[in-house]
Amino acid sequence: MSTVTSIAALLLFPSGLFLLLSGLAYEWADRKLLAQFQNRVGPRWFQPLADVVKLLAKEEVAPDGVNGRLFVALPIIALAGALTAALYVPLFGLAPAFSFPGDLIVTLYLLSMLTLCMGIAGANTLDRFSLVGATRALTQLFSYEAPFLLALLGPALVAESWQISEIAAYANGRYLLLTQPIGFLVAIIGLMGKLELPPFDAPEAETEIVAGALTEYSGRGLALFRLGKGVEMVVGLTLVAAFYLGGVANPFAFLLKTLVLLLVMVVMQALMTRLRIDQTVGMWWRYGALLVLAQWLITILFHAISQVHLMG
Amino acid sequence: MQTDTQRERFTIPIGPQHPALKEPGHFRFSVDGEIVTGATVRLGYAHRGLEKLAEKQNWVQNIYLFERVCGICSHTHATAYCLGVERLAGVIAPPRAQAIRTLVCELERIHSHLLWLGVSAHEAGFDTLFMYSWRDRETVMDLLEALTGNRVNYSVNVLGGVKVDVTEEIAQAIYKGLDFLEERTHHYLQVVSSDASFLQRARGVGVMTRQQAEVMGVVGPTARASGVTRDIRIEAPYAAYADFPPQVIVDERGDLEARFVVRLKELLESYRLVREILARLPEGELTVRMPRRIKSGETVSRVEAPRGELFYFLKSNGTDTPVRVHARTPTICNMTSVVRLAVGHQLADVPLILAGIDPCFSCNDR
Numbered sequence: 001m002s003t004v005t006s007i008a009a010l011l012l013f014p015s016g017l018f019l020l021l022s023g024l025a026y027e028w029a030d031r032k033l034l035a036q037f038q039n040r041v042g043p044r045w046f047q048p049l050a051d052v053v054k055l056l057a058k059e060e061v062a063p064d065g066v067n068g069r070l071f072v073a074l075p076i077i078a079l080a081g082a083l084t085a086a087l088y089v090p091l092f093g094l095a096p097a098f099s100f101p102g103d104l105i106v107t108l109y110l111l112s113m114l115t116l117c118m119g120i121a122g123a124n125t126l127d128r129f130s131l132v133g134a135t136r137a138l139t140q141l142f143s144y145e146a147p148f149l150l151a152l153l154g155p156a157l158v159a160e161s162w163q164i165s166e167i168a169a170y171a172n173g174r175y176l177l178l179t180q181p182i183g184f185l186v187a188i189i190g191l192m193g194k195l196e197l198p199p200f201d202a203p204e205a206e207t208e209i210v211a212g213a214l215t216e217y218s219g220r221g222l223a224l225f226r227l228g229k230g231v232e233m234v235v236g237l238t239l240v241a242a243f244y245l246g247g248v249a250n251p252f253a254f255l256l257k258t259l260v261l262l263l264v265m266v267v268m269q270a271l272m273t274r275l276r277i278d279q280t281v282g283m284w285w286r287y288g289a290l291l292v293l294a295q296w297l298i299t300i301l302f303h304a305i306s307q308v309h310l311m312g
Numbered sequence: 313m314q315t316d317t318q319r320e321r322f323t324i325p326i327g328p329q330h331p332a333l334k335e336p337g338h339f340r341f342s343v344d345g346e347i348v349t350g351a352t353v354r355l356g357y358a359h360r361g362l363e364k365l366a367e368k369q370n371w372v373q374n375i376y377l378f379e380r381v382c383g384i385c386s387h388t389h390a391t392a393y394c395l396g397v398e399r400l401a402g403v404i405a406p407p408r409a410q411a412i413r414t415l416v417c418e419l420e421r422i423h424s425h426l427l428w429l430g431v432s433a434h435e436a437g438f439d440t441l442f443m444y445s446w447r448d449r450e451t452v453m454d455l456l457e458a459l460t461g462n463r464v465n466y467s468v469n470v471l472g473g474v475k476v477d478v479t480e481e482i483a484q485a486i487y488k489g490l491d492f493l494e495e496r497t498h499h500y501l502q503v504v505s506s507d508a509s510f511l512q513r514a515r516g517v518g519v520m521t522r523q524q525a526e527v528m529g530v531v532g533p534t535a536r537a538s539g540v541t542r543d544i545r546i547e548a549p550y551a552a553y554a555d556f557p558p559q560v561i562v563d564e565r566g567d568l569e570a571r572f573v574v575r576l577k578e579l580l581e582s583y584r585l586v587r588e589i590l591a592r593l594p595e596g597e598l599t600v601r602m603p604r605r606i607k608s609g610e611t612v613s614r615v616e617a618p619r620g621e622l623f624y625f626l627k628s629n630g631t632d633t634p635v636r637v638h639a640r641t642p643t644i645c646n647m648t649s650v651v652r653l654a655v656g657h658q659l660a661d662v663p664l665i666l667a668g669i670d671p672c673f674s675c676n677d678r
Contacts, residue, residue, distance in 0.1 A: 039443055272438075274437020
């Protein structure tokens with residue numbers, strides 16, 4: 001790949017600007033669908049973009065007692081993490097911009113950057129709501145992270161590769177959703193936890209702690225965090241769709257499958273009451289982690305048996 | 313945060329401005345991690361000096377004043393006030409007027425309980441129930457508007473009677489609206505008592521025993537959800553409640569789920585009452601003559617607001633203005649229970665425990 005196309009891939013398409021806009025589009029779809037389920041009208045199509053533009057135009061107030069440099073840097077790091085993760089993912093049905101063996105692990109950790117940055121951002125301020133929100137965000141990170149990782153490693157196991165492009169190629173046309181249903185379930189619920197969507201929105205439960213870790217953020221910082229969340233939504237949906245829903249080989253399949261996934265997530269958002277943070281942690285470690293481990297065991301056993309058959 | 317050698321308590325201030333509070337109030341919760349270890353409350357942010365103002369206005373003007381104590385139970389306030397003044401003057405409003413007062417009281421209870429259902433669901437993080445219950449609440453708001461001309465502050469009462477009449481057309485509209493609401497309420501009752509994700513936030517949370525409820529002097533649906541049989545409509549029937557007695561809904565469990573169940577069952581009871589009043593509405597005049605000056609004396613007027621017992625004290629010296637009007641609202645009776653019950657619970661449960669008493673700060677601060 002020549003330098004020019006590389007830069008274009010980074011800044012414009014498929015990563016960069018286009019990804020930011022599609023993140024906003026998915027955020028809109030999420031909000032609009034949720035509104036429909038709740039018998040509301042919902043936002044207009046440009047509302048997320050308008051919010052970001054407005055936030056960018058606003059003054060960013062750094063409160064007393066924060067580390068100023070950290071306060072400014074954290075949103076940028078968070079967004080950068082999400083955007084970098086996008087480079088290794090088959091976005092919009094195209095091949096990943098970059099690929100190397102083991103990039104699955106790197107991508108998953110890059111995706112956690114956002115939550116980590118939000119946690120640090122909350123802990124950086126003196127605001128009580130932010131501190132509680134940060135504690136909750138990080139607690140939640142520790143509860144869903146391992147099951148989510150294991151759920152995405154399930155397909156890697158059968159594909160015998162930890163490289164996203166290879167797993168995606170293996171999963172193309174194979175609906176692993178049918179052979180690894182638990183893994184799929186954990187992956188999609190884990191993604192909701194990652195995005196702090198209801199019922200996993202305890203870290204930003206407005207009726208308790210206002211806006212959680214981001215309470216003190218306004219203007220640019222808040223806009224960047226929100227953009228990062230939109231990007232993470234697209235990347236996460238792409239990963240789950242590519243691994244479990246028979247691949248995203250072309251843009252049409254990409255759009256269809258990610259939107260179906262989004263619909264599933266919206267239905268869960270509409271149906272459930274917010275979980276307390278102790279309930280979230282309990283649920284993940286008591287059920288999520290154990291179930292996905294059981295799934296692993298079954299997958300490994302089947303794999304071993306089929307290998308023996310092949311050799312025999 | 314700076315670490316102090318002295319163990320400083322980590323307090324979370326909630327209010328006067330906070331998304332969990334729809335009205336101003338100030339709470340300080342000291343927490344250990346997520347567990348609340350202490351709670352204090354400060355009220356009075358919405359004090360408007362209404363009681364003092366009442367001493368400068370005449371008896372008639374004060375109806376409009378006390379209707380505006382609360383935006384949700386305004387008719388209940390006006391009814392309590394009017395009944396008290398009528399008792400001082402030795403006047404009894406005609407039966408049809410009393411029945412219409414009762415009718416509007418019950419319609420108002422329906423609107424208040426549906427509003428509460430939405431607010432509480434939102435505090436719990438169950439926005440779908442919030443949106444649906446408020447959509448359905450519009451039905452009763454429309455009925456109230458058709459009946460009285462206003463969505464809030466209905467202005468139904470005058471001294472010595474009421475100023476709106478129930479026509480056949482409106483009665484039919486109310487029957488129709490209630491049929492819809494009854495069906496919805498049965499559905500919500502099923503949701504709050506069977507939805508697993510909702511129940512893990514409500515069942516067994518914020519338990520107030522019957523003894524605690526009696527000691528703290530809790531009133532209204534909050535008390536009835538703890539097994540206390542206390543309802544002014546039965547204990548001291550006012551307006552037309554003697555002719556149309558409601559059934560007291562009691563639940564022994566005392567947790568948040570019980571408070572949801574009690575209020576929803578009270579809705580069903582209100583639907584029954586409204587239908588009964590419409591079916592047996594007495595004929596006759598709407599008002600009787602009231603003297604402009606009220607005989608000197610003092611009296612107490614108690615009514616059952618949607619949130620519990622509403623208490624009015626009135627004192628007259630024989631002129632056309634009162635000497636003293638005092639209103640005590642149910643929120644002040646129930647507020648102690650919030651501070652008491654919050655301790656030992658998770659921070660996440662606090663908004664729901666607060667919403668469980670259906671607080672009305674502006675009412676309370678007057």
